Amino acid sequence: MDTSQKLLIETLKKHGFSASKSRIAVFSALLHQEPLTMSEIVHKLSGKVDRATVYRTIELFEKVNVVQRLHIGWKYKIELTDQFHEHHHHIICQSCAKLIAIDGDSHIEKDIADLAKKYSFSITSHQLEIKGICKTCQLLDV
Amino acid sequence: MDTSQKLLIETLKKHGFSASKSRIAVFSALLHQEPLTMSEIVHKLSGKVDRATVYRTIELFEKVNVVQRLHIGWKYKIELTDQFHEHHHHIICQSCAKLIAIDGDSHIEKDIADLAKKYSFSITSHQLEIKGICKTCQLLDV
């Protein structure tokens, strides 16, 4: 069992939830993956974990900060939170729908921390989504 | 007719769409409002504008940058874009679900512009969503 799975189990226990087979299966489906849509996750686990359970699990995971939703255009995808991989943001090309993960930018991170202080918030997470047109599409589009 | 409605009509015309009654109704439902969910908008306009039309209108509005989706937890809400009110971000309390609009922060705006340059993207919009616990809830929660 790898470290991230241990962390998952620890997190679930800490919040008083059990580390069931299904939950671990859902987690594994997300590990080392691009962000996935709900139906992708459901499909990937079909025969193993029921759709209702996948939904309930993702909801739970979101609550205990194991996953986060990434919003892309109309829809959304699910990815593990920063505990399980490097913190990053996304930049999306509106034209070709390319999704680029960009490394956490220390300036922005600092600004957000400052904002939190200003509003007396204790931050648990943040997401920055940038939409634009990538270089290739800029050149192609007349 | 106020300025923002004029701007709407202008925007629609510019893109070759007509400024129909329904579209103006949808726009009005959003003006001077907190961000609304789709079903809130549909409900608010029930009897006046059909659900399918509301969806088609919001889709169109998003395309011509009149509205943007704001993602909050599982769902999303719709609000007018920065053309119709000051640019801002949101900070959400996970505990009491309070949604606070925070003024555009010039540091963050600048950092985002720099990022765009780095990745050769031409930015059309961005959204920053910060989740945390507000001061009140920090004090209440033991």
Add this chain to the structure above:
DNA sequence: TATATAATTGCAATTTTGTCGCAATTTTAT
């Protein structure tokens, strides 16, 4: 390791959300 209790799951039904084609209506340009 066996067992009681509590938590979790799958199933099937249902609700909610979003989409589509098409005829009727409204808007726009002339």
Add this chain to the structure above:
DNA sequence: ATAAAATTGCGACAAAATTGCAATTATATA
């Protein structure tokens, strides 16, 4: 005022998400 084009409402449909409940699985404790 009128014709052409765009938009709308309707109703049917498809997809996504939720729910109650009985059956199963996990957990804690003996």
